[in-house]
Amino acid sequence: MHNFYFWPDIPATLADIRRVLRSGGRLVVTSLAVDRPVPACFGLSIYRVPTITDAMAYLYAAGFVDIDVVRRPDLPAIVWVTAAAA
Numbered sequence: 841m842h843n844f845y846f847w848p849d850i851p852a853t854l855a856d857i858r859r860v861l862r863s864g865g866r867l868v869v870t871s872l873a874v875d876r877p878v879p880a881c882f883g884l885s886i887y888r889v890p891t892i893t894d895a896m897a898y899l900y901a902a903g904f905v906d907i908d909v910v911r912r913p914d915l916p917a918i919v920w921v922t923a924a925a926a
Contacts, residue, residue: 854902
């Protein structure tokens with residue numbers, strides 16, 4: 841949870857997760873959303889937060905499908921991204 845932006849190579853890590861996740865399995869990633877104001881405690885010089893568009897592209901490239909982005913109005917700076925293994 842909230843470690844997506846610390847992965848040294850997001851596409852490679854997602855590809856590895858997809859490799860070990862059985863077909864139909866689901867992945868849920870929580871992340872900051874850079875399209876909304878990010879709380880000051882999450883310095884963007886430390887947290888490499890991908891855009892939602894980039895995160896979805898990484899997931900598709902890794903072989904995930906049925907990608908969905910969920911937001912809660914009470915937590916606008918956080919998103920939950922869900923995806924299924926093809």
